[in-house]
Amino acid sequence: MSDSHDNVLGLKEALGIFSDRSVKLVLHAGDMIGAGNCYAFYGCCMEVKLVFGNNDGDRAALIRDFAPAGGQYLGDFGEVDADGLKIAMLHGTEECLVRVVAASQLYDVVVRGHSHRFETIRQGRTLLINPGEIWGHLTGSRSAAILDTSSQDVERIDLGSCGSMREILKS
Secondary structure (H helix, E strand, O other): OOOOOOOHHHHHHHHHHHHHOOOOEEEEOOOOOOHHHHHHHOOOOOEEEEOOOOOOOOHHHHHHHHOOOOEEEOOOEEEEEEOOEEEEEEOOOOHHHHHHHHHOOOOOEEEOOOOOOEEEEEEOOEEEEEEOOOOOOOOOEEEEEEEOOOOOOEEEEEEEEOOOHHHHHHO
């Protein structure tokens, strides 16, 4: 998941789906925003790894408050091993950096956010995943993703639509 932008209800909804689907590891690719979002993760019984996004506020508070909720911040860039897959995580503010990390072929999977748009791209041996946005108000569509680590199939989890900022500001 990525780009939750303080949408605590969206986080809870996605975590509920993940729990129902027996997801073991949750990756958040940045822009959680406020440390209060940690409360959505209490009791989720899944390992949670996060990286910072360009809009994250008080990083020290995010690290401090997510630790008791089971979340581990990996900095601006993280490496995670999951079921034998080497996964890179970054927010993706710099597109050239995302392209370089994917093109390096050092990782089986690269998880990124920032554009708020769901996409999966295969680049050689590397699968690039952007789960879209939990927030929803940039694109009008809320989504997350589930990666099957054995097949590397990615399922888009549709969390519903909402008014985009353009639509909201027109009214």
